[in-house]
Amino acid sequence: MNTPHIAASRRTGFFSRSGVRRLAVALAAVPVALLAAGCSSAKSSSDQSATDVINKLGAVPIPSAPQTQLTPSADESHPQLVAVGSAVAVTLPSGTGTITALGPTEDLPTPLPATMPTQVAGTITLRVATKTGTVKVTTTDLSSRDDHGNDIALTPVGVAQAAATAGGTADFVVRGTFSSGAAQITLREDGHVVAVWDFNIELD
Amino acid sequence: MRRPGRQPRIKLAAGLLALSAAAAMVVTTSGTAQADSQHGKTPKIGHVWTIILENKSYEATFSGLNQNSYLWKTLPSYGALLTQYYGTGHYSLDNYLSLVAGQAPAPDNQNDCPTYKNVSPGTPAADGQVNASSGCVYPASTKTLFNQLDDKHVPWKIYAQDMGNTPTRENAYACGVPGDPSGAGVPDPGGATPTDQYVPKHNPAAWFHSLSDNPRDCADVVPLNGLPAAAGHPAESGMAQDLKSIKTTPAFSWITPDNCSDAHDATCQGDNLSGDPNNHQGGLYASDLFLEKVIPEIMASPAFQKDGLIQIVFDEAFPPYKMYGNSIGDYTGNPPASGLNTPTDTAQSVVACCDELPGPNTTQxxxxxxxxxxxxxxxxxxxxxxxxxxxPGSVSAQPYNHYSWLRSMEDLFGVKHGGTDGKGHLGYAAADGLRPFGGDVYNNPSGRALPPAPSGSITYPAVAGVTDVGRPVIPAGSVYAH
Incomplete structure (x- = not known):
């Protein structure tokens, strides 16, 4: 349980070439900043003590932000599990493109009651951007389940499917009632799981 | 066994480190290191930043499921991952009270106090606890870590993102309280709005009269980006400005991100720092955006480089996901014997460690x-x-909880008198045998800067003794194997 994961990866790994380049930038940044401070009349003796420590012990390297993550790819044989809001590049028999699950947008009462409800109605949007062919999403392609294993019924808001052809986009909105906690929405194609988006419902 | 191609890059990194240090020597001569070189002792950390995030289980945060590569992957390779750090209760607020005052959960703060009103009866109980059968704002006699730091003349600040954006919701000049807690109290805004994602339940100062009744203390409870001057109140600087010099950097900084940046809201009501006004994704995605902004800010500061410690903690665990990697948790077509069709196991989100006691106000x-x-x-x-x-790359499996954190901070800042045990520990931070962060965390007493290393490059087991570090496991190929 809780096995720590090895952090070195191609994208963020320190031992990668790009990682070394980023380290170079990070290491250079601190002394340069302190050097700049040292050239100003405002440099205090306390800040000098930081420079002294760096001189003796080195500058602590600073982790830069990861580069923009690549969009994970999925098809009927290789599904993806991602957080809600993430795009998944899909390759389907009818076409290719990206699908992003957004939300849920909660219909919270206004004003908020003193005691929050344990369930709330809300909508999830499946945003389709098609690259080739046609990519569609229908109600029957979707299912949702909470962390207690309970199914969450989804009903379309408006038409029961959305489709986009090459170069086009389409939104498909479904409504459900979500309990406080964790849940997920699953997209299938021909009965095969293509993507799962997980999300939390916070009603406290 | 050495991984092919690794060593040359380490040498390159070491070379860059040397170059970096050499650059700094242009402006100064060598100084005195502040580190304590004795193994197992807490080194002389002079500045602490505690960033508190919200509502995630270990598996949600540190298993790569939630688009938070900076926290789960990058940052542990620059420091230590504590795999057995525990919250003390559910839901949010009681954890904050445990952290700063050693108080155990009580019924209303377990419910996040939808009404902001005083604790009742508020009388003393055993072990430094307070009888709190109802209400949430503790009497002035209930001290916090911040009061202890006041007594030691240790500068501190609470930075609360978004606090005061909507002045009618909370008073940024008065510790961020939502109103007067006397009598029947006032409504406590539990959720964010598009323009103000601050919530009082994530700001510990609002829940103790020992802080909120003291204008001098409230002057140190500021929005993350500072506070303009107002009638009777001078302007207060924000964190970025404070970090520019050691003189202006508090020794202890508590950072409460807003309800989006702390990963609380799955869909943010307002800005998530992505720069895209149409992007409202919350959760650990949003907290990563926040951390990517503030961690480099802090680490580039003179105070951090001199003797700093950054802590990223969560208040409580939320249900873990049964889904691992690319497995499909909700696929119900698996063979019944596979066990994959069962609901999520939530046990990990309600367990305790460190002989946690329930306190006088709740059995659960x-x-x-x-x-x-x-x-x-x-x-x-x-x-x-x-x-x-x-x-860098350390992992500790030693159990710690919020009371351990409090005890660790009290010890680190030299609070040695008063408290519940007469040795400077408040409430359940004074529990016999409670272990503060030890040599499994502060495992580089020389303070010599080291390059990042893959998480798990050195792993400390859980051990029973209060001061025992245990024998760390260093895998073959680890940079620490040499």
Whole structure:
């Protein structure tokens, strides 16, 4: 349980070439900043003590932000599990493109009651951007389940499917009632799981 | 066994380190290191930043499921990952009270106090606890870590993102309180709005009269980006400005991100720092955006480089996902014997460690959350710590909880008198045998800066003794194997 994961990866790994380049930038940044401070009349003796420590012990390297993550790819044989809001590049028999699950947008009462409800109605949007062919999403392609294993019924808001052809986009909105906690929405194609988006419902 | 191609890059990194240090020597001569070189002792950390995030189990945060590569992957390679760090209760607020005052959960703060009103009866109980059968704002006699730091003349600040954006919701000039807690109290805004994502339940100062009644203390409770001057109130600087010099950097900084940046809201009501006004994704995605902004800010500061420690903790665990990697948790077509069709196991989110006591006000600190019958604590959240006194890539399996954190901070800042045990520890931070962060965390006592290393390059086991570090496991190929 809780096995720590090895952090070195191609994208963020320190031992990668790009990682070394980023380290170079990070290491250079601190002394340069302190050097700049040292050239100003405002440099205090306390800040000098930081420079002294760096001189003796080195500058602590600073982790830069990861580069923009690549969009994970999925098809009927290789599904993806991602957080809600993430795009998944899909390759389907009818076409290719990206699908992003957004939300849920909660219909919270206004004003908020003193005691929050344990369930709330809300909508999830499946945003389709098609690259080739046609990519569609229908109600029957979707299912949702909470962390207690309970199914969450989804009903379309408006038409029961959305489709986009090459170069086009389409939104498909479904409504459900979500309990406080964790849940997920699953997209299938021909009965095969293509993507799962997980999300939390916070009603406290 | 050495991984092909690794060593040359290490040498390159070491060379860059040397170059970096050499650049700094242009402006100064060598100084005195502040580190304590004795093994197992807490080194002389002079500045601490505690960033508190919200509502995630260890598995949600540190297993790569949630688009938070910076926290789960990058930062542990620059510091230590505490795989057995526990919350003390459910839901949010009681954890904050445990952290700063050693108070155990009580019924209303377990419910996040939808009404902001005083604790009743508020009388003293055993072990430094307070009888709190109702209400949430503790009497002036209940001291916090911040009061202890006041007594030691140790500068501190609480930075609360978004606090005061909507002045009618909370008073940024008065510790961020939502109103007067006397009598029947006032409504406590529990959720964010598009323009103000601050919530009082995530700001510990609002819940103790020992702080909120003292204008001098409230002057140190500021929005993350500072506060303009107002009638009777001078302007207060924000964190970025304070970090520019050691003289202006508090020794202890508590950072409460807003309800979006702390990963609380799955869909943010307002800005998530992505720069895209149409992007409202919350959760750990949003907290990563926040951390990507503030961690480099802090680490580039003179105070951090000199003797700093950054802590990233969560208040409580939320249900873990049964899904691992690319497995499909909700696919019900698996063979019945596979076990893959069962609902998520939430037990990890309600467990406790460190002999946590329930206190005088509830028998279930975990508030029987997630449908569980026995809920002794707030579950396993994990935590990350970064400092020149921590070897990058460290992992500790030693159990710690919020009371351990409080005891650690009291010890670190030299609070040795008063408290519940007469040795400077408040409430349950004074529990016999409670272990503060030890040599498994502060494992680089020389303070010599080290390059990042893959998480797990050195792993400390859980051990029983209060001061025992245990024998670390260093895998073949680790940079620490040499």
């Amino acid at each position: 600190p975990g508030d029987q959350a997630f449908g569980q019958d026995t809920t002794p604590g707030g579950g396993i959240t994990g935590a990350v710590m970064i400092s020149r006194f921590i070897k």
